Amino acid sequence: MCGMSSAETTAAAGSEDAQVLLELRRTISLGVARLSEEKERAPCLTESRDSSSSSTMWTTRRRVALDVLLVCWGLGTWLGVNGLFVELPVLIAGLPEGWTLPSAMVLAVQSANIGLLIYALLRNFSRVSDTHCIYGLLTIGTIALFLNSFLYTKTAFLGGTERSIAFLALTFFVALVGCTSSVLFYPYLRHYREIYLATYLIGEGLGGFTPSVLALIQGVGGEVECVLKPDNSSYIAVRPPPLFDSTVYITLLGLLSTISLISFCILHNYPGFASERVKEGAVAKEDEAAPRGSLLQPQFVGVMVLVVVLNAVNNGIMPSVQSYSCMPYGKRAYHLAATLGSMANPMACLAGVWLRPLAGRFLAPLLALSAALFGFILLTAVQSPTPPMAGSNQGAVIVICCWVLCSGLVSYGRMWVYGWSRRGGARGMRICGALGQVGSALGSLTFYALINYTTFFQQTPDCPAQTI
Template identity: 60%
Template sequence: MAPSLAPDRLNEETARSPCLSENGNIAVKMMATQRRVLLDVLMACWGMGTWLGINGLYVQLPLLVERLPEGWALPASMTVAVQIANIGLLLYALLRRIFTRVKDATYIYGLLMIGALALILNAFLYTKTATVGNTERSMAFLSLTFFAGLVGCTSSVLFYPYLRYFREIYLATYLVGEGLSGFIPSILSLIQGVGGEPECVPSGNFTIPVYPPARFDSTVFMLVLGVLSIASLLSFTIIDSTRIFASERVSLTAAVKDEEAVQQYSLLHPKWVSILLLMAVLNALSNGVLPSVQSYSCMPYGTRAYHLAVALGTSANPMACLAGVWLPPVPSKALAAMLSVAVVPFVYILTTAVMSPSPPLQHQTSGEALVVLSWVCVLAVVSYARMWVYGWARGGGARGMRACGVATQLGSAIGSLLLFLLVNYTDLFTQPDVCSTVI
């Protein structure tokens, strides 16, 4: 994807091979494009497990915000629970210092097991609440969301460096798998039938919203996610413990040479700093700001708008990553132009959230379509930009990928904390009485 700072191993190997000397350029191109489809599938399945628990729960938010005590503030509380899971980064760093001979694969196995178990337990416990400071809180749901978040947060500094032991072409398919962690739950939610508008039913001196039942409840939904997490674990087991993909691995000698070659590059170099800042901003938006305001931006247009924005927005992620598999990477100037254009729908999203519960074009089809289109556009551009940055950072070896992972989690934490404070401790975002907004 992006230019690599490390030596081009493929060219070196081609130059040393006598059978490739006659048509070296053609051979290089063929070797660069040849890939094992089965490994692509396994990489995608493994990548799916990283954020499956969190993305799957976000897809359920149109249903959960109607039934859990936090209401529209649930997404902000959920993002904080996820960001607290960044403690996994510190724990991983500590364990690496104590147990220096333990391979990264061992930690990956443990994380994937934790993610699957958290989803299965959440399926049965998510409705359990507790009183905290005279306020009813979804403690079981948020606690298990924390453990699901451990997988995604720690994967940023653990899973990406592991990928350096495979050819670079498989980075994109792994990222496709990360995108599938949102896309597959979105398809499942469409089958589930989440998104019906409530009917206001008189109850004493008040009217209460009664929501149409889904085809199956959140328990079944989370159990399916748990099964998918187990499939991710099995995929990684095949990738790591079998030798059927030995030809697709980068030799240990070549990996060490790459590591030595990039040591001369300082992560404080202006280009590296700008890349890491860009990654921090992108993740502050995608993992902090946008999830926290989505209910306020979309719900005033109806549950259907919220549901479509979540489902289509998460679908944009793997589509953007697939573009990175089959299309050549765009130049940095083209990426900057894409990000500049995406500022317009992003500002519109923030406007609708701040103006909630009476945003522009409310109760109009054009308003519903515009807000959904804005969400899809912004999430697609942010997803593609993140993939571009990861590809660029691979040129820095394990050190560059870990630095990129730290920037990912730092940006996510800052964005989540900021929006949690704004949502819960200011009047900037307002949740109306549901029945008073139904026409």
């Protein structure tokens, strides 16, 4: 469409050519309108029953400045959490938890779901506005990132075991933003035309893509080298340093979070976007269009179960077992699986924006494929430190591809259910967001216990022991 508009402008000097182009445009527009009937109005597969609606990604005019601000705002939701996760291949070498650090971090992140309870109490008793809550969360997350960049190495003994107390505590405050965004940020988007939901989700996805790019630039410094001590009594691990250390990396995350906060300030206060807002009466009408009884229908309940499962896998299980699944294939394999897998999330969002959304019957085979890939990932994690083809280049390529594909498919599935939940109005979206966090918490708690209190998952030492 953009190319056609440019062609019309160029042909304005010739009236005959302009007339031909105008007729051609009308013909194509009619065809697009016909193809768009009974299709999904919102990206991420929100099916629409209103054939008269013009809210399609292909025909609706939009404000580019608003798109940019929404992307920057969405960037800050999971930026800190995603950024710290892709930094784990570097962090586990210097923090005392070792391979169990990802599961401890997942537990800290899911503990931040207490923010949901705090928000509910504020909403019911003090009547604090959603806008003030968003301001507060983004500010807390930004400050926590800057503090973490300098304090992440501070440890303390807890129960006789050395723990990364500062890193995990500040990660909790960073995660407050993402965990609460599901029930706070999404409903705020209802005040804008629904075509902007996809833009926000792209920004949210970039919260994983951008840190991954930074992590790829940073690198991991190469594989560990085992060098004998001068007395030949044992080996010591020599780790080549990355391009820049974690302090610089986390500081960059703090700067990006600051951009997100500033973007929301402009987004909420700039009067020039009034035309893109949905009138209060229309918002109320959307809520009334989804009566409470409709949320108990089997189809809605089934989708909500899918929300729980997908979030348990994506946010709870996969991050917890990634070190056990990937480290036997090398530090670089772990690094690439973490960074490229994180990039798969925004790629899935872009697929939802630029490609025709899939119907539910076509989504099922994709989810089945993701289940098979997830099964292989669990197999490599449980068989650690000697999974199939451990230490080989072929094994590293296979495990990296499995992580990237599985991450992308699960992310697309999450987009589908979040978009579908819009049918339930604000209440349906809040239920979807809350159940997503419940699933994440269940997955993380279960696998934290399995990793730390059972022998299912085993860590191998960096260097073999040497006895005289």
